[in-house]
Amino acid sequence: MGKNRSFWVGIVAAAALAVMGCSDDENGGTAGNGGTGGTGGTPATGNVTAVHLAPEVPSAEDTAVALFVNGEEQTDLGTLEYSQSTGKIALPVGTYESIGVGVPGASDPVVTVGPVDLMEGDDLVVVAHRTGDESLVDLFVFDNTGDNLAATDARVNVGHGADDDTISPVNVFTVTVTGDDPPAVDECTPLFEELLLGEQTPRDDQDPQDITAGMVTLALDLGAAADCPTENVVGPVGPVDLIAGSTYVIVAVDEDTANADATDQDIQLWAIIDGADPLGLVP
Numbered sequence: 320m321g322k323n324r325s326f327w328v329g330i331v332a333a334a335a336l337a338v339m340g341c342s343d344d345e346n347g348g349t350a351g352n353g354g355t356g357g358t359g360g361t362p363a364t365g366n367v368t369a370v371h372l373a374p375e376v377p378s379a380e381d382t383a384v385a386l387f388v389n390g391e392e393q394t395d396l397g398t399l400e401y402s403q404s405t406g407k408i409a410l411p412v413g414t415y416e417s418i419g420v421g422v423p424g425a426s427d428p429v430v431t432v433g434p435v436d437l438m439e440g441d442d443l444v445v446v447a448h449r450t451g452d453e454s455l456v457d458l459f460v461f462d463n464t465g466d467n468l469a470a471t472d473a474r475v476n477v478g479h480g481a482d483d484d485t486i487s488p489v490n491v492f493t494v495t496v497t498g499d500d501p502p503a504v505d506e507c508t509p510l511f512e513e514l515l516l517g518e519q520t521p522r523d524d525q526d527p528q529d530i531t532a533g534m535v536t537l538a539l540d541l542g543a544a545a546d547c548p549t550e551n552v553v554g555p556v557g558p559v560d561l562i563a564g565s566t567y568v569i570v571a572v573d574e575d576t577a578n579a580d581a582t583d584q585d586i587q588l589w590a591i592i593d594g595a596d597p598l599g600l601v602p
Contacts, residue, residue, distance in 0.1 A: 367443050368443070368444045368463075368591070369447075370404045370447070372402065372480060373401065375576045376449065376456050384420045390417055432460055445459070446459040471563055472563065473530060473561035478570040487516035490540040492509055493530065507538065530561070534560055541584075572586070
């Protein structure tokens with residue numbers, strides 16, 4: 320998707336200006352009058368990244384989805400396929416009544432979030448994921464702004480989008496390993512505990528995790544054991560190089576959508592780093 324990123328940025332910005340009423344009008348637009356704009360008539364902006372991590376949505380044969388703003392399909396944007404990201408898109412600040420995804424050409428989106436208040440300097444990541452129920456797909460919205468993040472730390476958030484009720488809840492650990500064929504888990508530190516299908520962090524009882532930047536290896540415990548996982552585990556995966564001052568989103572996905580029984584699982588961890596296309600963390 321990287322080759323299309325400049326296209327997305329230009330088109331989405333133009334669409335957002337139209338939706339927000341920020342394009343030139345008979346009064347010369349809002350930017351030149353100060354309004355939400357910064358100096359020199361430049362409007363204040365925040366960043367939004369859209370990511371498609373819902374396997375076989377809308378179908379196994381065609382995973383292309385369209386983006387909708389305030390209920391209207393943004394046809395000039397093209398489509399987004401599974402495992403693709405729009406990259407960071409600078410949008411004018413303001414309130415968007417809804418942002419959603421749906422089938423290209425449909426009159427309405429399948430799922431939306433909103434209203435979304437986009438403030439200057441915001442960095443939001445919207446991730447489509449499967450739900451395992453009739454609604455099929457939902458959206459995570461992560462705040463990647465990194466407020467109050469220490470200069471030596473990186474921030475990690477997680478979303479549980481692996482739509483198999485046999486693996487809910489799960490625990491996420493950072494681990495140290497020895498050997499490489501196969502690697503053995505020596506030590507582990509809980510990162511997030513008892514995350515339910517469809518849940519994301521932060522949540523009421525658990526903040527994002529700020530950890531010392533550097534190389535980090537992860538493991539996903541499918542049995543939600545209280546101790547270091549030794550079986551029924553995805554991983555270890557990584558190491559992931561967490562850069563100081565950066566915020567990371569990690570989403571669990573089950574690419575086997577049949578869900579016939581507990582053996583029908585193809586769990587993948589995807590890392591969304593600085594708005595780029597998701598990086599598959601292969602177990």
